Each structure stands twice: as structure tokens, then as C-alpha cells.
Amino acid sequence: MLDPTAIPPVPAHVDRPVILSYGLGVDSTAILLRWLSEPASRDFPLSHLTVVVAHTGDEWANTGALVTEHILPRLRAAGVRLVQVARRGPSLARDGVVVLDDSRAPRTLYSQGTYKLSDEMFAAGTVPQTGGTRICSIHAKGEPNDLVIAHLVGSRPYRHVLGFESGECRRADKDRTYDTDQRHGEYPLITWKWDRADCLERIFAETGQWWPKSACSFCPFSLSNQEGRARTLERFTTEPEPACLALRMEHTATALNPRQGLLPTARLIDLARGFPSMGATLERFAAQVADAEHALYRVRRVWPPKREAPARAGRAARAVEIMATGSRGRMRAQLAATAFEHTVQVDMSDADHPRAWVQRRSSVAGPGAEEFYTTAPATARHKVGRTFPRAWADQAQQALF
Numbered sequence: 001m002l003d004p005t006a007i008p009p010v011p012a013h014v015d016r017p018v019i020l021s022y023g024l025g026v027d028s029t030a031i032l033l034r035w036l037s038e039p040a041s042r043d044f045p046l047s048h049l050t051v052v053v054a055h056t057g058d059e060w061a062n063t064g065a066l067v068t069e070h071i072l073p074r075l076r077a078a079g080v081r082l083v084q085v086a087r088r089g090p091s092l093a094r095d096g097v098v099v100l101d102d103s104r105a106p107r108t109l110y111s112q113g114t115y116k117l118s119d120e121m122f123a124a125g126t127v128p129q130t131g132g133t134r135i136c137s138i139h140a141k142g143e144p145n146d147l148v149i150a151h152l153v154g155s156r157p158y159r160h161v162l163g164f165e166s167g168e169c170r171r172a173d174k175d176r177t178y179d180t181d182q183r184h185g186e187y188p189l190i191t192w193k194w195d196r197a198d199c200l201e202r203i204f205a206e207t208g209q210w211w212p213k214s215a216c217s218f219c220p221f222s223l224s225n226q227e228g229r230a231r232t233l234e235r236f237t238t239e240p241e242p243a244c245l246a247l248r249m250e251h252t253a254t255a256l257n258p259r260q261g262l263l264p265t266a267r268l269i270d271l272a273r274g275f276p277s278m279g280a281t282l283e284r285f286a287a288q289v290a291d292a293e294h295a296l297y298r299v300r301r302v303w304p305p306k307r308e309a310p311a312r313a314g315r316a317a318r319a320v321e322i323m324a325t326g327s328r329g330r331m332r333a334q335l336a337a338t339a340f341e342h343t344v345q346v347d348m349s350d351a352d353h354p355r356a357w358v359q360r361r362s363s364v365a366g367p368g369a370e371e372f373y374t375t376a377p378a379t380a381r382h383k384v385g386r387t388f389p390r391a392w393a394d395q396a397q398q399a400l401f
């Protein structure tokens with residue numbers, strides 16, 4: 001494993017390096033295969049091309065296996081440089097990235113990464129967020145890519161190639177706003193007028209494989225519509241461990257926040273329970289949870305008034321505190337004792353998560369606060385948000401009036 005500064009920049013004689021951000025999925029695989037097998041499809045020699053992969057650490061195993069079987073040998077045969085990077089920790093500024101491999105003869109795909117996106121989610125006790133921009137993707141893929149590209153090209157102008165399909169002109173337009181005097185975004189699939197079906201067919205013609213969608217196995221975007229849910233559950237039946245990982249991630253997230261399911265308005269666990277083929281996986285997941293060290297968590301959340309519209313809730317601040325750790329049985333007993341101290345009952349209305357509610361939010365859209373105790377596998381770290389103490393004190397003050 002190398003620091004990015006330890007890898008050689010693109011040779012000085014290459015005055016406009018071509019960098020392909022390779023996501024392992026259908027779109028960028030189609031570009032790569034066409035460039036490799038059809039020289040007339042590109043206006044640069046392959047020696048000017050660097051393929052960069054930023055690993056989240058949570059890619060489906062079968063995608064990794066297909067890349068290893070069909071793409072790495074072709075890159076080796078053509079002598080194309082492949083640089084594989086991953087995050088070293090949760091903060092790019094503090095932890096940086098690591099170069100897992102830099103080779104013109106790549107033999108191994110390091111898709112397990114180092115610090116995985118799932119490590120970050122478990123530590124935060126949450127799931128990737130679907131509102132607004134894909135922050136998880138920016139942190140796990142975009143930023144490590146950018147950091148390594150900056151080192152590879154130095155101050156030279158470069159061509160940054162992305163796999164947006166012919167129907168994704170709006171994404172390309174948005175990406176163009178990141179162009180500078182140095183960086184020039186390029187989208188060959190749009191130029192070639194290739195949509196997803198064209199990409200799939202081209203890949204099939206070259207490899208004999210219907211290429212799967214690349215994603216983290218727990219990606220909530222893959223679960224956002226019926227087709228994606230069916231596809232994901234089918235993959236779960238052949239890859240039970242990623243299924244258990246997704247279920248465990250959601251389990252802790254929903255313990256700490258009942259609204260944090262992996263589906264837009266529901267939980268993956270409830271979807272899985274409806275599929276008989278998930279039976280063995282659900283048993284495996286249940287056993288993993290039962291054996292895990294648990295924590296008794298105190299969770300407080302406050303929604304301060306929005307500055308420009310005080311009747312509406314602003315951005316929530318959260319405190320997650322670990323009160324004790326031990327077996328699930330011990331933590332459930334401690335939860336009961338804590339409920340007794342607060343003169344409340346343990347609420348069992350959420351079948352997966354008993355809670356002792358000390359305070360419930362009075363309105364769903366307005367400012368407010370909630371506080372409860374619950375038990376969950378002890379993966380989430382003790383964390384009091386920076387803005388929390390002040391916001392919590394302010395709401396307590398307001399509640400007196």
C-alpha cells in the first residue's frame with residue numbers, strides 16, 4: 001500500500017493525460033472494452049490512458065469477480081495503467097487515501113478497500129443518506145479519485161472521462177460545471193449515443209456476460225424502486241453475507257433512529273421477511289445480532305426552529321451516548337431498569353427495537369426534541385454532535401415557557 005505521493009505521475013511527455021474514472025459497472029466497462037478492442041473509437045494511444053478505481057470496500061463480490069476475470073487480463077495485455085485507491089479513514093483531510101495498487105499488469109482487484117463505507121456507517125450508526133447529493137459516493141469515491149488524479153496529472157491539463165449514458169445528459173451538464181482550465185470532462189457514451197442496453201450488449205459481445213450493476217451491496221439507491229429491490233434481493237440470495245451486512249447496518253441505524261430504513265419509507269428487514277428465499281439469510285442475520293456485543297444507548301435528537309421560518313424544524317442535531325455494554329440479554333435487562341428509573345414502560349411497538357421513551361417529539365414538522373434509551377449491537381460510537389449541546393439547552397429553555 002502506498003501513499004499517493006509515492007506513485008509516479010503520468011510521464012512528462014504525455015501533455016494531456018486521459019483519466020478514466022472506472023466504477024466497475026456497466027457504463028465505464030463498456031467504454032473501456034470499446035477503447036481496448038477498437039482503436040478507432042479513441043483519439044489517443046493507450047499509453048496516455050490511466051484508469052482509476054476508488055474502492056468503497058463494499059462492492060458486490062460477483063462484480064469484482066467479473067472484473068478480475070474479464071477486465072484485468074485485457075488491461076494487462078494492453079499494458080494499460082490501473083490505479084486502485086481507497087480511503088484510509090473517515091476524513092479525507094485527516095486520514096488521506098491509500099494506493100492499493102498501481103500497475104500496467106494488474107492481477108488483483110482490491111475491492112475490499114481499507115476503510116470501508118460500511119465501517120463509516122456502522123460507526124455512525126446510520127445508513128447512506130438518499131436526500132440531496134450522494135454524500136457517501138462523494139466521500140468514498142469522488143474525493144479519493146480527485147486526490148489521486150491531482151497527483152497523477154500535476155499542473156497539466158487533462159481529460160477526465162466519465163461513464164454517463166446517452167440518457168444522462170443532465171448529469172454530464174452538471175459535471176461540466178466542474179471543468180476548469182486544467183480539467184476537461186468527457187462523456188464518450190453520450191458522444192457515441194450509447195444507452196444502457198447498448199453498453200450491456202457490447203459487454204456481452206466481448207465477454208459473454210450480462211454485466212451487473214455496480215454498487216455497494218447495501219446501497220439505498222438500489223432499493224429505491226421495485227426493479228432495484230427485486231434485483232438486490234436476487235443478488236442477496238447468492239451473496240448471503242452482504243445481505244447480513246446490510247441487515248445489520250439497518251438494524252443499528254433503525255435502533256437509533258426508527259426512520260432510518262434502507263428503503264425510502266420502509267425497512268429492508270420487512271421486505272426480506274416477505275421473501276421465502278431469504279429465510280436462511282434471515283436466520284444467519286438473527287444469529288449474528290444475537291451473538292454481537294450490545295450497548296445500551298441513550299439517544300437525544302433536537303430539531304431547532306428554522307432561522308427563516310421559526311414554526312418549521314431546522315436541521316436536527318443528535319447525541320448518541322453509550323451507557324453500558326454487554327450481552328444482548330444484559331443490555332435488555334438494563335434497559336428495563338432504566339425505564340423503571342424514568343417511570344416509563346419499555347415500548348415494544350417496534351418489534352425489532354425495544355425503547356424507553358423519555359421524551360417524544362410533539363410535532364413531525366415543527367421544532368422539537370426526543371429522548372429515548374434502546375439496545376443495539378455496539379458498533380455505533382459515542383458521539384455528541386457539535387451543535388447539539390447548545391440546541392438541546394435552547395429547546396429545554398423553550399419548554400419551560
Ligand code: SF4
Nearest residue numbers: 128136137215216219
Ligand atoms: S453505491 Fe450507493 S451506497 Fe455505495 S457509495 Fe454509491 S451511492 Fe453510496
